[in-house]
Amino acid sequence: MYRKICKRCSNKSYSSSKCVRWICPYCGVDLRYESSTVVEHRINIEELNEKIGQMRGRLIYKELS
Numbered sequence: 260m261y262r263k264i265c266k267r268c269s270n271k272s273y274s275s276s277k278c279v280r281w282i283c284p285y286c287g288v289d290l291r292y293e294s295s296t297v298v299e300h301r302i303n304i305e306e307l308n309e310k311i312g313q314m315r316g317r318l319i320y321k322e323l324s
């Protein structure tokens with residue numbers, strides 16, 4: 260599995276192959292020529308915590324708005 264970080268919006272996207280057309284799912288920019296990082300199929304605690312934090316932030320925002 261490969262990971263690329265978008266140079267435009269800084270979001271991470273994942274793919275099982277680095278040869279296919281790679282479009283950022285967040286902003287739609289073409290990431291084909293960006294360098295990819297190999298990631299393993301296991302739970303990354305740091306990223307998980309980051310995601311949980313983002314979700315929590317969104318819920319709080321919803322409650323306040």
Ligand SMILES: [Zn+2]
Pocket residue numbers: 265266267268269270283284285286287288
């Ligand atoms: Zn992007």
